[in-house]
Amino acid sequence: MSKSVGGTKILLEERDIPTRWYNIQADMPNPLQPPLNPATKQPAGPQDLSPIFPMELIKQEVSTDRWVEIPDEVRELYRLWRPAPLYRARRLEQALDTPARIYYKYEGTSPAGSHKLNTALPQAYYNKQAGIKRLATETGAGQWGSALSIACSFFALECQVYMVKVSYNQKPYRRLFMETYGASVVASPSNLTVAGRHILAEHPDSPGSLGIAISEAVEDAATRDDTNYSLGSVLNHVLLHQTVIGLEAKTQLEKVDDYPDVVIGCCGGGSNFGGLSFPFLHDVFTQGRKVRVIAAEPTACPTLTRGKFAYDFGDTAKLTPMMMMYTLGHDFMPAGIHAGGLRYHGDSPLVSQLYHDGFIEARAYNQKDVFAAAVLFARHEGILPAPESAHAIKGAFEEALAAKEAGEARTILFGLSGHGHFDLSAYEAYLTGMMEDVPYADEDLARSMANLPEIK
């Protein structure tokens, strides 16, 4: 079939679903700085986290064991859609006229439509095991809320979602999706929490933000005995669970006797990016392999490319522990770009440390260029990408053209973290020429960066 130009899917058997998650804390050259209690600014211990997280997840958060066993119950649910397909993008290679081999790992076959279910399931599982009855969380674009709603329906947990108000109003289908699985969804800022009421009193028309919604969900969990908090990105245990992505991709590439020269993921909080790339960084750390790893982010929220490596809060109300991370400041308010999942002011401490230490590169893209890449991808590969994932596509295009320029048959792997079925209004804006590029204003960035907390 050498004349064929169709895509090639590299499949695995169910027995190839990983049995263990990979914990990069075992291998990274410089360990993480500890999170700090937001009041005392002293290192936070398990007792700081236990009001809102079950002990098993707290243990995973601080573990330096290289491998963490995946519970049978979680692995069984992974089988609903895992192993996820890895594609060789042959049609795209032809369109780009590149000697590069382009592969993408597609997480959109999950019933939630993205990689988020990889961590929603274990989080729901460990909370259920700990006797918790209800989970509170935030969601921006809705990918994470959708995943946690499904996970909670599987484990018979109540699910309370604080959805950033602007998304709540713009994306009714995302809200309806969560409600179909039984979740309660409220627009944030809401009247359900002190944090929400405080914001509404000052700014009745606040469009909300991820930072505000996190404050609400954390407060909800901290003030109810039956409730814990669940976060869809940023934290170590979240990235740990997502390593099933990269572990499978490695096995799939082995099947076709290939290995990436460069690995590219979109990066907001960092869970998709870390999940894909960490198993390859493992080879860098333990076998001295050379792999370039690239994080793709929006110019409108350029956390890695323009942020500062510093301690900062995870939320607006300063309820979360302070974390050492690349940040634009906890009150940075990014423009309303269509990749809502990449609009977080901070980045995972793990990704941040590795970027700081030079193991990761970062690139920022304008959304019009990102959508141009998304449409070209859809027309050649068939799949409609999520706007977040399209940042990785744009990065792959750049690398494919660089390979062409160099005349080298490089191997490129990128993560297609989800489908764009709920993002068609964004495609409409692009196709009708109504899409604007909305980079941050330099003065806004300077202001929020000046608000970083002081740590002695």
Added chain:
Amino acid sequence: MSKSVGGTKILLEERDIPTRWYNIQADMPNPLQPPLNPATKQPAGPQDLSPIFPMELIKQEVSTDRWVEIPDEVRELYRLWRPAPLYRARRLEQALDTPARIYYKYEGTSPAGSHKLNTALPQAYYNKQAGIKRLATETGAGQWGSALSIACSFFALECQVYMVKVSYNQKPYRRLFMETYGASVVASPSNLTVAGRHILAEHPDSPGSLGIAISEAVEDAATRDDTNYSLGSVLNHVLLHQTVIGLEAKTQLEKVDDYPDVVIGCCGGGSNFGGLSFPFLHDVFTQGRKVRVIAAEPTACPTLTRGKFAYDFGDTAKLTPMMMMYTLGHDFMPAGIHAGGLRYHGDSPLVSQLYHDGFIEARAYNQKDVFAAAVLFARHEGILPAPESAHAIKGAFEEALAAKEAGEARTILFGLSGHGHFDLSAYEAYLTGMMEDVPYADEDLARSMANLPEIK
């Protein structure tokens, strides 16, 4: 893992993608009645079809060869998502407390979101081979238009979609989906055709219907040399292409040493239903196996359960050949139920003949019962079903409860033809108690049935 309650996915290798489609015309006890030229009412020959179809598809339409080779180029594109998964619905079995084993074949992992791409690809391929530059088609709910748009983008064909006006207005995301792949989409009735202008002159506010949209697309294709017509259901070659569904499902059940006592599919034009069930009817005809085959349809458009087996037109403007089929009359206007893909007045001649001859059973369901089944399914299996597919879920529930009543561990296979990501307004109507059951009015049915053409 016997304690496990997770779903079990039965996977195949890419080499298990069928190499041949199954043609039930080789085995059915009573052959089809020929289609009739709408003007002369004499049997239609290839010359009646060649203005709008390529010769390869016309040959398939009338072939009685049992197996038809799938072109390499088509099979290569099938590999984008095929083999499609077969699931054992263990969590659902537990929820229904049934001794039955319930399996479902899921076609929603196709980039178009439904089974429709199975035939869109070969139709685009054969038209491209025949030198055609442009395809015209109709779409109701949008599943078919989405699939043909993707197929046309792969084969660099222009794509003109006449979309039923009520759907065009209610489902902007479906329209945007097609446009993202480069299709031109117009609300039908439109000013682009004589048929459309005629309707608009009489009924400027016409909401459109599938029958009208077919008239427009057929006229478009018949009046332009570079353009052919493409239909997403009903015709023999369409059902032929869809047999990949049932062929794969048989192979998957063999892997777990099982075989269905009953096969259930939703049935509008019949392509999903025939694609799933015909390979099992093959065993009935050639090996004397006993398999019950059930077509699930809406009470609002009860073609099999209340229609008449008679010659009728496929469209409102009477441009298509007349076909011998179960029909409610070519001007029957079904209520605006949410399963838009099941709102066609007729049924595939193949399904109709086999139903007439007693090899198929049919059931009609109210949409509220259908959505109750869909929500229960989503909460236990994770996947959000399309409203059309949910009719098959409802049928499977009935059979599972019948098995419980009988105390028999029957094997049930149903087709989950697509996901419901573009149907969340329907779920909203159901969850908020705003959904109405809208059966046909007896007098409307009597009127349209009285309009059937007379054949001597």
